[in-house]
Amino acid sequence: MAGFNESTFSNLLGPQSGIIELMDDLGRAMASGDMLMMGGGNPAIIPEVVEVFRKRMQSILDSTEFDQMISVYEPPQGNASTIEALASLLREHFAWDIQAENIAVTGGGQTAFFLLFNLLAGPQQDGSHKKILFPLAPEYIGYANQGLAPELFVAVPPLVEYGDDGFFKYKIDFDRLQIDDSIAALCVSRPTNPTGNVLTDTEVARLAELADTNGIPLIIDNAYGLPFPNIIFQEVRPVWTPNTIVTMSLSKLGLPGTRTAFVAGPPELIQAMSGANCILSLANNNTGQYLIRSLFEDRSILSLCQDIIRPLYQTRANQAVDWLRGAFQETNTPVEIHRPEGALFLWLRFPDLPITSKALHERLKARRVLVVPGYYFFFGLSEPHPHEQQCLRMTYSQEPSVVQEGIRILADEVRQVYV
């Protein structure tokens, strides 16, 4: 068929984009079961969590909720009682001054970011062009191709801090964070995909202050954060100010198949999001909103995340670090690990790696190990950063036996690369 890939739109949506390759690899690996899946960010399938939602689905099926769930277009903003239940939880749990008018539902965080970035940045009515600024590269691969206008993103390279505990940690280089009239918003994921970093409360407070001073929003992508799924291994303060936009998703707590997320922000933004969502989809999928509503209402979402989900990932992260250190020591091969503070990932650096991160990814794929090469995460920089060719992201969310075997092969392959 001629013509469908000639438009600017089709080219901006990037046939060559990293996220398409990643999700394609992920989907095939999950379906076929013949790869060691340490690539995409599929959450673990946790029996206790699946059981909670199985029961909840059963109670929906046994009541008239089912009729509503499958038969009704909810308003574009989302189901009113689910939104009110979330607002009430956030008021009570975090003392946020937040109402239903501050929250919209979208078809997953990915859709939320597509709408947010293009609502805020790109060509403006006055002829200027605005951008989204990522204060700390590397950032989430899924943002990279979301701009409907070219040149939508700028990013700041990280400061690298080496701790006594053998880990390194990326910090925001505030000296290089330049905000001028061309910046529409700041955006960070916290915990960060791909590194497992958690920006400190001080860093977030400084970003919030900079956003305030410049009269622009600070977007906090809370895909792994509080109160759900709470895959965050230290005490931090979730932030909400009149200038912050916080996204929350049901995916990483175990419901990626429902494609449901919530965006919290100023009422005018929420109206714009709802309107854009309506133009794209009329309404959201009801399944996730119905499944989660009673867990918001009775607050059981909090204990599910705190007592089941977080400890599982904390254990898997520690295990994966031990296996990595053991395997690389055994093969006498250098590896540096970003301090795992949350999310589902380890970010590994192989100093002076003699091949590109993409070539390493290909070699591992040939040995049935899926990881994600580092260079996909460094978009928006004015010049290449050395870590993009020395790093890769691996997820530890899948079965421990898969992760252990994947790490064994990884260490062996990296050893061969250095020989």
Ligand SMILES: Cc1ncc(COP(=O)(O)O)c(C=O)c1O
């Ligand atoms: C940081 C981050 N933001 C957003 C998303 C989008 O997730 P979803 O669309 O499933 O909510 C992901 C998915 O991996 C992510 O890691």
